Amino acid sequence: MDIAAEQAYPTPLANSTFLSMLLLSLAGQRHTPKTATTFNEEYDYVIVGAGSAGSVLASRLSEIPCVSVLLLEAGKAPPYLTEVPGIAVGFWTSDVAWNYR
Numbered sequence: 001m002d003i004a005a006e007q008a009y010p011t012p013l014a015n016s017t018f019l020s021m022l023l024l025s026l027a028g029q030r031h032t033p034k035t036a037t038t039f040n041e042e043y044d045y046v047i048v049g050a051g052s053a054g055s056v057l058a059s060r061l062s063e064i065p066c067v068s069v070l071l072l073e074a075g076k077a078p079p080y081l082t083e084v085p086g087i088a089v090g091f092w093t094s095d096v097a098w099n100y101r
Helices: 003-007 018-027 052-062 085-091
Strands: 045-048 069-072
Touching: 045 052, 052 069
Parallel strands: 045 069
Antiparallel strands: none
């Protein structure tokens, strides 16, 4: 876990005593998918955009054993704090949400 990257985002719990406990509890979680370090030369399907529809489509196509799927998503890995529903509001106008307003 990159604590410096986590501290770059303002959160409602920034001055809370529970923030350190929250970060420690998130450090052990492994819910995010592994990013491939190597790529195949060709794929049967290339899906651009890992939103709700793109992720479901990639998941369903990858259920077929003989099909290879590449799912592309823009941006960097989000901070671990975005996995906490109550704190997600603090990221709405940040680069994590593409500065959505």
